[in-house]
Amino acid sequence: MASYTATRKLYTLIVPVDSQRVLLGYKKRGFGEGKYNGFGGKVEPGETIAEGAIRELEEEACIKAKNLPYHGILFLESTADSKAPILEIHVFTATEWAGEPMETEEMRPVWFAPPSTTHDSSDSPAIPFQNMWEESREWLPLVLAFYFPTPRRGKIQFAHHVTFKGGLNPETGLEDIWHGIDRKFVKWLESGRKDDEGFPGDLEDWTEEVREQWIEKRMMAFEKNKM
């Protein structure tokens, strides 16, 4: 019997925020070149997710996170290529760090005004969502609403499952398997809200639990498609 297997690529992503602005990086080379995004990359063998996140931020923007509020997981898959890996991206913000953001070989850090800011009240440009990964247009405004215009108390965490159907990407004019959001499942936990299900104390347990639920769903879909 065929069995469900999926290659998994583990990534991190940090979005630094100060009291009025959001720091994004312009990717100068490699995968995602020409897009703006938070700072992050692959988790190296032997590293925890948080260690990987801190290392990537320092490598790409020359700042060392002093805190790392955790916001959740993006599970990205593409049905356009059965061999495409599943990307599992762990998302954090940072509100305190050592050093000043500086351009590196890979990224150029740029400060942006959060979506809640009116054009006239900020010296920084608006976040260029049209020049970012498609899925970030969905989760990033919601995470930023937690900080701006006034920081909320408590926590926000999510699991965002996005399936891309692939096809011609009108933004680049190229065929792209990571384009065209097809299905999505979003689990939001926000303290203080009606749908607050409570927060786990332990990051690893929570991600493992969400991952298991998600993989179970994929296995069921796989079995159904075989019949």
Ligand SMILES: Nc1ncnc2c1[nH]c(=O)n2[C@H]1C[C@H](O)[C@@H](COP(=O)(O)OP(=O)(O)OP(=O)(O)O)O1
């Ligand atoms: N849709 C999508 N595809 C791929 N990567 C991402 C997204 N959305 C995202 O937010 N991301 C994030 C995940 C990572 O933070 C980066 C990609 O990391 P990458 O630069 O490929 O990894 P590094 O380890 O830095 O790679 P190299 O040093 O080998 O270039 O985008």
